Amino acid sequence: MIEKGKISGMQMGFMMYPTVVSTAILMVPSVTEKYAHNDLWISTLLASLVGFISMYIAYQLHRLYPNQTVIQYSVHIIPRLAGKVLGLLFLFFYLHSTGAVVREYADFISDAFLPQTPMIFIASSLLLLSAFSVRYGVESVARSAFIFTIIFAFPVIFLLLLIPDLTPGNILPVMEHGILPSLRGAIVPQSWFSEFFMISFFLPFLSDIRKGRKWGLISVFAAMISLTTINLTILLLFGDRVSGMSYPVLNAFRYIRMGVFFENFEAIIMAIWILGNFVKVSVFYYSASLGLAQWLNLKDIKPVVLPLGILIIIFAYWSLPSFQDVTYYLTGTFAYYGPLMQTIIPACLLSIAFVRRKRPSSS
Amino acid sequence: MRNLHRLLGQSKKPYFRSVQQPSRAATTSPLSNDQQTNVETLRKIYSNSVDVVFRSFLIGGKTQATLIYIEGLSDTEEINTNLLRPLMEEFEEGLSLRQLFEKKVNISKIDALSTYEDCVEALSVGKPVLFHEGDSSGYALGLNRWDKRAIEEPEAEAGIRGPREGFTETISVSTAQLRRIIKSPALKIEPVKIGSYTQTQVLISYVEGIVDKNILEEVRTRLSRIEIDGVLESSYVEEMIEDNPFSPFPQVKTTERPDTACNAILEGRVAILTEGTPFVLIVPTTLFSLLQSQEDYYQRFLISTLIRWLRYTFVTLSMLLPSLYVAILTFHLEMVPTSLLITMSASRESVPFPALVEALLMEVTFEVLREAGVRLPKQVGAAVSIVGALVIGQAAVQAGIVSAPMVIVVAITGIASFMVPRYNIGIAFRILRFPVMFLAGALGLLGIMLGLIAILIHLCNLRSFGIPYLSPIAPFRSADLKDVAMRAPWWMMNTRPHQTEEEFNQYRQAPAQKPGPDRNK
Numbered sequence: 001m002i003e004k005g006k007i008s009g010m011q012m013g014f015m016m017y018p019t020v021v022s023t024a025i026l027m028v029p030s031v032t033e034k035y036a037h038n039d040l041w042i043s044t045l046l047a048s049l050v051g052f053i054s055m056y057i058a059y060q061l062h063r064l065y066p067n068q069t070v071i072q073y074s075v076h077i078i079p080r081l082a083g084k085v086l087g088l089l090f091l092f093f094y095l096h097s098t099g100a101v102v103r104e105y106a107d108f109i110s111d112a113f114l115p116q117t118p119m120i121f122i123a124s125s126l127l128l129l130s131a132f133s134v135r136y137g138v139e140s141v142a143r144s145a146f147i148f149t150i151i152f153a154f155p156v157i158f159l160l161l162l163i164p165d166l167t168p169g170n171i172l173p174v175m176e177h178g179i180l181p182s183l184r185g186a187i188v189p190q191s192w193f194s195e196f197f198m199i200s201f202f203l204p205f206l207s208d209i210r211k212g213r214k215w216g217l218i219s220v221f222a223a224m225i226s227l228t229t230i231n232l233t234i235l236l237l238f239g240d241r242v243s244g245m246s247y248p249v250l251n252a253f254r255y256i257r258m259g260v261f262f263e264n265f266e267a268i269i270m271a272i273w274i275l276g277n278f279v280k281v282s283v284f285y286y287s288a289s290l291g292l293a294q295w296l297n298l299k300d301i302k303p304v305v306l307p308l309g310i311l312i313i314i315f316a317y318w319s320l321p322s323f324q325d326v327t328y329y330l331t332g333t334f335a336y337y338g339p340l341m342q343t344i345i346p347a348c349l350l351s352i353a354f355v356r357r358k359r360p361s362s363s
Numbered sequence: 364m365r366n367l368h369r370l371l372g373q374s375k376k377p378y379f380r381s382v383q384q385p386s387r388a389a390t391t392s393p394l395s396n397d398q399q400t401n402v403e404t405l406r407k408i409y410s411n412s413v414d415v416v417f418r419s420f421l422i423g424g425k426t427q428a429t430l431i432y433i434e435g436l437s438d439t440e441e442i443n444t445n446l447l448r449p450l451m452e453e454f455e456e457g458l459s460l461r462q463l464f465e466k467k468v469n470i471s472k473i474d475a476l477s478t479y480e481d482c483v484e485a486l487s488v489g490k491p492v493l494f495h496e497g498d499s500s501g502y503a504l505g506l507n508r509w510d511k512r513a514i515e516e517p518e519a520e521a522g523i524r525g526p527r528e529g530f531t532e533t534i535s536v537s538t539a540q541l542r543r544i545i546k547s548p549a550l551k552i553e554p555v556k557i558g559s560y561t562q563t564q565v566l567i568s569y570v571e572g573i574v575d576k577n578i579l580e581e582v583r584t585r586l587s588r589i590e591i592d593g594v595l596e597s598s599y600v601e602e603m604i605e606d607n608p609f610s611p612f613p614q615v616k617t618t619e620r621p622d623t624a625c626n627a628i629l630e631g632r633v634a635i636l637t638e639g640t641p642f643v644l645i646v647p648t649t650l651f652s653l654l655q656s657q658e659d660y661y662q663r664f665l666i667s668t669l670i671r672w673l674r675y676t677f678v679t680l681s682m683l684l685p686s687l688y689v690a691i692l693t694f695h696l697e698m699v700p701t702s703l704l705i706t707m708s709a710s711r712e713s714v715p716f717p718a719l720v721e722a723l724l725m726e727v728t729f730e731v732l733r734e735a736g737v738r739l740p741k742q743v744g745a746a747v748s749i750v751g752a753l754v755i756g757q758a759a760v761q762a763g764i765v766s767a768p769m770v771i772v773v774a775i776t777g778i779a780s781f782m783v784p785r786y787n788i789g790i791a792f793r794i795l796r797f798p799v800m801f802l803a804g805a806l807g808l809l810g811i812m813l814g815l816i817a818i819l820i821h822l823c824n825l826r827s828f829g830i831p832y833l834s835p836i837a838p839f840r841s842a843d844l845k846d847v848a849m850r851a852p853w854w855m856m857n858t859r860p861h862q863t864e865e866e867f868n869q870y871r872q873a874p875a876q877k878p879g880p881d882r883n884k
Contacts (some may be wrong), residue, residue, distance in 0.1 A: 008839070010839060011838070113694075113807070114694070114806065114807065122809070125813055129813060129816050129817055129820065132817065132820055133820045133823075136823075136824045139823075139824075143824075143833065143837035143838060144816075144820050146838075146839060147823070147833075148816075264697045267691075267694075267697075267807075270808065271812045274813075
């Protein structure tokens with residue numbers, strides 16, 4: 001076994017929450033608004049369905065193949081060579097996504113706060129810290145995620161300060177054009193929810209699998225509630241002005257003032273948001289490193305961590321040369337790419353595994 | 364890397380060992396039958412040592428005998444009245460020496476010795492050794508007594524309420540202090556000798572049945588691994604048994620209060636007492652146990668809880684406040700309320716330095732002042748505080764070297780760092796303040812966050828004798844939060860803190876002891 005650490009179900013739940021929410025919170029409000037207009041809060045509710053499905057698939061696959069990750073059991077479910085190729089696809093996918101996450105983070109920080117700092121420095125400093133954590137193994141990732149998630153969830157309290165500025169009327173008319181716009185709005189956020197399949201990389205290290213299912217569900221549920229609340233707040237706050245904003249959440253936090261003296265929260269929010277993003281990057285990074293170590297049948301994760309980090313930086317720049325590409329990737333490509341790799345292919349694996357389990361003689 | 368080891372003196376070359384213990388080989392041989400030979404050999408072992416006294420006399424005017432002791436370690440009055448006088452004057456015919464000891468010598472403890480090594484050991488702890496004609500063994504007499512400091516209030520760990528006694532340098536007094544608090548025979552005190560020259564006695568103390576066996580075993584192995592020529596303070600032991608010697612965070616708790624040591628022992632930890640120092644080591648330890656003061660348990664739980672929250676806040680501030688100042692002034696000016704910004708800008712107008720340099724200047728000055736104050740004789744101390752007030756104060760502002768807000772930041776940071784109840788954990792935050800300041804100067808709040816992330820990852824992976832340093836937060840144990848997130852009242856402290864994954868003696872008291880007028884109805 002490459003990984004000797006054990007984590008608790010609660011730690012896994014706390015890891016997955018910012019993995020989905022931290023970047024979604026930036027993009028989802030404006031993207032869903034584009035399609036669903038004032039029904040954008042329904043879109044996130046619908047999108048979360050994919051989260052529950054992906055998690056259920058990962059959980060069922062884990063029950064069939066306990067103590068294995070998707071890289072390991074794919075060679076058991078389908079022919080060995082095909083399984084290895086699929087494993088490689090998964091690795092590529094996670095490398096690529098990690099690159100995109102890092103790029104998105106660097107774009108956001110440099111765009112909103114440090115326009116003169118070279119973006120590659122912003123990206124690689126975070127990645128280096130993640131590498132530091134990933135090298136220590138899953139316990140390190142999980143423990144730091146636990147602390148960071150608590151702090152990450154804290155700014156929700158600040159949103160309460162917005163209550164006097166909300167216009168409840170903005171929500172009307174609900175479903176003016178039927179459910180279709182909401183469904184179209186759900187296409188992008190569901191790709192974030194499909195990331196819940198990544199529990200597949202952590203389920204084998206759980207000390208109590210039943211708690212893992214419980215906390216996985218709590219995590220999806222919390223992500224659903226958070227994103228819906230954020231969407232709703234943004235809608236009630238800005239109404240149809242949302243469509244012109246690239247980061248509506250940031251605008252919302254700029255709106256907050258406490259008393260007459262404390263304003264311009266967004267730097268603090270940015271600082272806290274970095275923590276959530278760090279968790280996201282380290283979870284992705286860890287999954288990619290663990291996957292590669294397992295794919296190569298290595299005994300230890302350490303040798304692959306730093307080389308992968310360099311690859312991730314390269315992916316962040318080569319595959320997404322400009323900010324427009326990042327937006328296009330996240331709102332266009334990834335909406336299909338993510339669920340394909342994390343929901344549809346695993347679903348196929350699960351059905352094949354079920355069929356093969358029903359007829360054990362044929363294998 | 365190999366060269367580094369050599370530099371650090373961890374060479375595994377065998378010459379080290381041969382230098383280390385030259386006299387051992389000579390001393391392990393058994394005592395001879397001849398009294399004269401024994402005395403001569405010991406004379407040779409203690410050659411050129413003026414403090415070793417060899418006193419020859421005749422027992423009852425007949426039998427040749429020699430008494431050896433080290434001046435200052437043995438009670439010469441007792442030797443005169445209770446040993447020499449009976450042996451020389453009250454001798455009765457027909458008594459063997461052994462009978463003589465039984466009948467005439469009123470000394471509570473007499474041990475027979477069979478090797479030179481035993482003799483040396485007895486002498487070195489102050490027991491006089493007696494040889495006499497016709498007996499192949501020597502006798503160590505329990506007449507050791509040396510001057511020791513009286514028990515005093517520990518100055519580094521003062522408090523308002525609670526016992527006022529502290530450990531002293533004498534280890535037998537320290538063990539007695541522990542035993543006086545924990546009277547149960549389950550309190551065990553195991554000896555280890557460390558230091559090939561100092562032969563320092565180190566004691567492992569724990570309560571059987573509460574302590575985790577794996578931790579205890581780990582303590583024993585780590586202590587037995589130490590090969591060093593001398594232990595002058597428990598810090599020698601501490602540095603040799605740490606889990607991560609490069610971490611700025613101490614992984615061992617030190618205390619000079621018996622009540623703190625006993626509290627730790629009752630929580631299932633192990634106390635390591637070292638001869639010659641009042642500072643006792645406590646392992647395993649966690650970050651939060653280092654941030655607790657023993658007095659938290661002596662004040663009522665409400666105020667203790669509030670003080671803990673205040674302490675956590677200000678400990679964080681002591682590390683971050685200068686960095687926040689630098690980051691906000693350099694990168695995030697918009698966060699400062701406008702009216703404040705105007706006054707701040709006005710006061711910074713005459714200052715030639717950027718915020719980072721200003722902060723570094725002041726923080727280093729503060730550290731210098733603090734360090735100068737610690738080691739100064741008391742008479743000179745007043746001078747330092749007068750000059751210090753000038754350097755960090757109005758004079759510096761008027762001279763245009765620093766701005767007034769910076770002085771306030773340094774002052775708050777200084778006071779905040781005094782909120783840390785233990786000196787050794789305060790050091791970690793003092794050290795880390797500086798790299799975080801540089802990060803803040805370079806990247807603003809982002810830099811502070813990156814620094815914090817790095818520190819937290821390090822803390823998440825740090826262990827003290829196998830126990831995660833951040834427990835019970837990461838890994839999370841809700842039952843142990845009662846003594847970390849707050850200080851629960853004693854009637855709620857039903858369980859001991861969790862140490863390892865193993866089964867442990869969980870309950871320390873009966874449940875449902877909440878007091879009140881209706882309790883026994």
